[in-house]
Amino acid sequence: MTDATASATDTAIMAAAFREARAKRARRAAFLKHIFLIAASFVMIYPLLWMLASSLKADNEIFGQLGLLPADPQWDNYTQGWNALPVSFTNFFWNSAVVTVLSVIGNVISCSFAAYAFARLEFNGKTFWFALMMMTLMIPYHVVLIPQYLTFLQLGWVNTYLPLVVPRFLASDAFFIFLMIQFFRQLPRELDEAAMIDGCSPFKIYWAIILPLSIPAMATAAIFSFIWTWEDFLGPLVYLNDIQDYTVPLALRMFLSQDSVSEYGQMFAMSVLSILPIILFFVIFQRLIIRGIAMSGMK
Amino acid sequence: MASVTLSKVVKAYGNVPVIHCIDLEVASGEFLVLVGPSGCGKSTLLRMIAGLEEVNDGTISIGDKIVNDLPASQRNLSMVFQSYALYPHMSVRKNLAFGLTNLRMPKDEIARRVADAARILQIEPLMERKPRQLSGGQKQRVAIGRAIVREPQLFLFDEPLSNLDAELRVQMRVELAGLYQRLGTTMIYVTHDQTEAMTMATRIAVLNKGIVEQIGTPYELYNFPRNRFVATFIGSPKMNMLEATARGDTAEIAGIGTLKLPDGVRGQGSISVGIRPEQIAIGDGGALSVPGKVSLVEYLGSEIFVYVTLPSGERLLVQAPGDARIHNGEPITLSISAAQAHYFDAEGLRIGT
Numbered sequence: 248m249t250d251a252t253a254s255a256t257d258t259a260i261m262a263a264a265f266r267e268a269r270a271k272r273a274r275r276a277a278f279l280k281h282i283f284l285i286a287a288s289f290v291m292i293y294p295l296l297w298m299l300a301s302s303l304k305a306d307n308e309i310f311g312q313l314g315l316l317p318a319d320p321q322w323d324n325y326t327q328g329w330n331a332l333p334v335s336f337t338n339f340f341w342n343s344a345v346v347t348v349l350s351v352i353g354n355v356i357s358c359s360f361a362a363y364a365f366a367r368l369e370f371n372g373k374t375f376w377f378a379l380m381m382m383t384l385m386i387p388y389h390v391v392l393i394p395q396y397l398t399f400l401q402l403g404w405v406n407t408y409l410p411l412v413v414p415r416f417l418a419s420d421a422f423f424i425f426l427m428i429q430f431f432r433q434l435p436r437e438l439d440e441a442a443m444i445d446g447c448s449p450f451k452i453y454w455a456i457i458l459p460l461s462i463p464a465m466a467t468a469a470i471f472s473f474i475w476t477w478e479d480f481l482g483p484l485v486y487l488n489d490i491q492d493y494t495v496p497l498a499l500r501m502f503l504s505q506d507s508v509s510e511y512g513q514m515f516a517m518s519v520l521s522i523l524p525i526i527l528f529f530v531i532f533q534r535l536i537i538r539g540i541a542m543s544g545m546k
Numbered sequence: 547m548a549s550v551t552l553s554k555v556v557k558a559y560g561n562v563p564v565i566h567c568i569d570l571e572v573a574s575g576e577f578l579v580l581v582g583p584s585g586c587g588k589s590t591l592l593r594m595i596a597g598l599e600e601v602n603d604g605t606i607s608i609g610d611k612i613v614n615d616l617p618a619s620q621r622n623l624s625m626v627f628q629s630y631a632l633y634p635h636m637s638v639r640k641n642l643a644f645g646l647t648n649l650r651m652p653k654d655e656i657a658r659r660v661a662d663a664a665r666i667l668q669i670e671p672l673m674e675r676k677p678r679q680l681s682g683g684q685k686q687r688v689a690i691g692r693a694i695v696r697e698p699q700l701f702l703f704d705e706p707l708s709n710l711d712a713e714l715r716v717q718m719r720v721e722l723a724g725l726y727q728r729l730g731t732t733m734i735y736v737t738h739d740q741t742e743a744m745t746m747a748t749r750i751a752v753l754n755k756g757i758v759e760q761i762g763t764p765y766e767l768y769n770f771p772r773n774r775f776v777a778t779f780i781g782s783p784k785m786n787m788l789e790a791t792a793r794g795d796t797a798e799i800a801g802i803g804t805l806k807l808p809d810g811v812r813g814q815g816s817i818s819v820g821i822r823p824e825q826i827a828i829g830d831g832g833a834l835s836v837p838g839k840v841s842l843v844e845y846l847g848s849e850i851f852v853y854v855t856l857p858s859g860e861r862l863l864v865q866a867p868g869d870a871r872i873h874n875g876e877p878i879t880l881s882i883s884a885a886q887a888h889y890f891d892a893e894g895l896r897i898g899t
Contacts, residue, residue, distance in 0.1 A: 317867075329621045435629060436632065437629050438620075438631055438633065440596075440598050440627070440630075440631065441625070441627060441631040441633075442624075442633075442644075443598065443617070443618045443619060444596065444597075444598075444619060444623070444625050444645070445619065445644050445645035445648055445692075446619035446645060446648035446649055447619070449647060451648070455644075456633060459635040460634060460635055461877035462863075480706065507557045533731075
C-alpha cells in the first residue's frame with residue numbers, strides 16, 4: 248500500500264468517526280429537547296389532569312394524596328353530581344346552551360355588520376366612530392357593570408337572559424368587530440366593484456360576496472364567542488337570581504357550600520362535563536381558528 | 547352599442563386634482579384605448595365612466611343619457627378588471643350567471659347566455675371549477691365571459707392583460723381583438739402597454755398628468771404626434787430627440803451639423819428634432835451624415851437595436867435588420883432624413899404638418 252492510499256484510508260476513517268460523533272450529538276440533543284418539551288407540556292396540562300383525576304376520587308382522597316390515579320375510581324361522582332343540586336344539570340346545560348347559542352348568533356351577525364360598515368362603507372365621522380369603538384376595548388367590563396345593571400334593572404330585564412343576549416345583537420364586542428374589519432380589509436375591493444357593476448346593493452355585496460369569503464373570520468369569532476359565553480360566570484351571577492335559570496358556571500359554584508360539606512368529587516365531575524362542549528368545538532374548528540387568526544393579521 | 551361623451555370632466559382627491567377638465571367623445575362601436583404613463587389618470591377616468599368614482603365636475607353621458615348620478619349597475623356596462631375580480635367562492639358558471647341573476651332574468655335565458663359566452667371563449671370544460679383552479683389565462687377568459695354575458699352597450703377594460711405572461715398576453719390580445727370584431731360593441735380599454743394600444747385600438751387617447759395630450763388613430767399618433775410627449779411615448783423603441791437651433795428653413799443640431807428643414811417646417815430659436823430609430827439609416831446618403839461609435843448592440847432576432855454615441859456625447863438608438871453585422875465599439879456613420887424627422891418648438895408642440 249502506498250503512502251497516498253494509506254492517507255486516503257485514514258481520512259475516510261476520520262470522516263466516518265466524525266459523522267458518527269455528530270449523529271450521536273444530534274440524537275442526544277433531540278432526546279433532551281423532547282424530555283424538556285414533555286416536562287413543560289406536563290406542567291401545562293397538569294391542572295386539567297388533576298381535575299380529571301379528582302372527578303373520579305372520593306372527597307377525602309382529593310386533597311389527601313398527591314398522586315393522580317384514583318385508588319378506587321368513583322364513577323358515581325358523575326351520576327350523583329348530575330342530580331346533586333335542587334335542579335338537574337340537564338337544566339343548567341340547556342340554559343347555558345340557549346344563552347351561548349344566542350350570543351354567538353348575535354355576535355357574528357351584528358359584529359360582521361359593524362365591521363363591514365367600517366371596512367367598506369363611507370359615512371360621516373367614520374374615523375371618530377372607529378376610534379370610539381376601539382376605546383371600548385380598553386374599558387374593563389367591571390367598570391360598566393354597574394351602569395349596565397341599572398339600565399337593565401330599569402328595563403325590567405334582570406333575572407332574564409335578555410341582559411346576557413340582547414347586547415350581543417348590538418355589536419357590543421369591539422374585539423370581534425376589529426377582528427372582522429382586519430379580515431374584510433384583506434379582501435380585494437375589486438370584488439365589491441365587480442359586484443356593484445353586477446347589480447349588487449351594499450347589503451347584497453355583504454351577503455353574497457363578503458360573508459362567504461369570511462368564513463374563517465366568522466368561525467373564529469363564533470368559537471371565541473362560544474368559549475367566552477359558555478364559561479362566563481360574572482354576567483349570569485349579576486343578572487340571574489332564580490336557580491332554574493342558572494347557567495353551568497353558576498351551578499358549579501353551588502357545590503361549594505359554606506355551611507355544610509362540599510362535594511368536591513361531584514363538582515369536578517361536573518366541571519369535566521362542562522368543558523366538554525368547549526373542547527369539542529375547539530377540536531372541530533381549530534383549523535378555522537388558526538386560519539382565521541393568521542388571515543386577519545391578529546396575533 | 548352606445549357612444550360615450552365626457553364633457554369638461556374633473557376629478558380631485560381632496561386638494562389633489564387628477565383629471566383636469568377632460569373632453570372626450572367615443573363613437574358608438576368604437577374601440578378607444580386610453581394610454582399613458584402610471585398615474586396619468588387613465589384608470590380613474592375609466593372608473594368614473596363605470597360609476598365607481600364620483601365625478602367632481604362636468605358630465606359623463608352614455609348614449610344620450612347623463613349618467614353622473616346613475617349607479618354602476620344601471621349604466622348597462624361591463625368591466626373587466628386587472629385582477630380579474632372573479633368571485634372566489636363561486637364556480638365559473640356561477641361567476642358568469644351572477645350579474646344576470648341579480649337582474650332577475652329568467653333561468654333559461656341565463657343558461658343560454660352563459661352557454662354562449664362559454665362557447666365563444668372556449669371555457670366550457672371549466673364551468674364547474676372554482677377560480678383558484680384556473681390558470682391566469684383561463685381566469686381572464688372567465689372575467690371577459692362575465693362581461694359579455696350581460697350583453698352590455700359598453701365594455702370597459704382596466705389593464706386586463708397586465709397580469710399575464712408575455713406569450714399569453716399576445717394570445718389574449720388577438721382574442722380580444724377578435725371579440726371586438728365579433729361583438730362590435732363600444733369598448734374603452736385602459737393600458738400602459740403601447741403595443742396593446744397600437745394593435746387593438748380604432749383610436750387612442752394619450753393621457754398625461756390628467757389631460758388628454760392627443761386623440762387619434764394609431765397611424766396618426768405614430769406619424770403625426772401633436773407634441774413631444776406623444777412623440778416619445780408612442781413608439782417602441784422610443785423616438786430619439788436632438789436639441790437644435792432653428793434659423794428659418796435650417797436647423798443647427800449641436801455638435802452634429804445643419805439640417806435643411808423640409809417644406810412647411812419653419813422655425814426660429816430652440817427646437818427639438820425627433821427621429822424614430824427605424825428612420826435612421828446606417829451609412830452615408832441622407833440629408834445629414836453623422837459619425838459615431840457603437841456603444842451597445844441588442845440582438846432581438848429579426849432586428850437589432852444599436853446604441854450609437856455621437857462625438858457630442860449624445861446617444862442615438864438605431865433600429866437595424868437582424869442580419870446587420872454591427873459590433874460593439876466599432877465606428878459607424880448614420881444618415882438622417884429631414885423629411886422623416888419630427889420637429890417640435892420650445893413648448894414641445896409640433897411644427898409643420
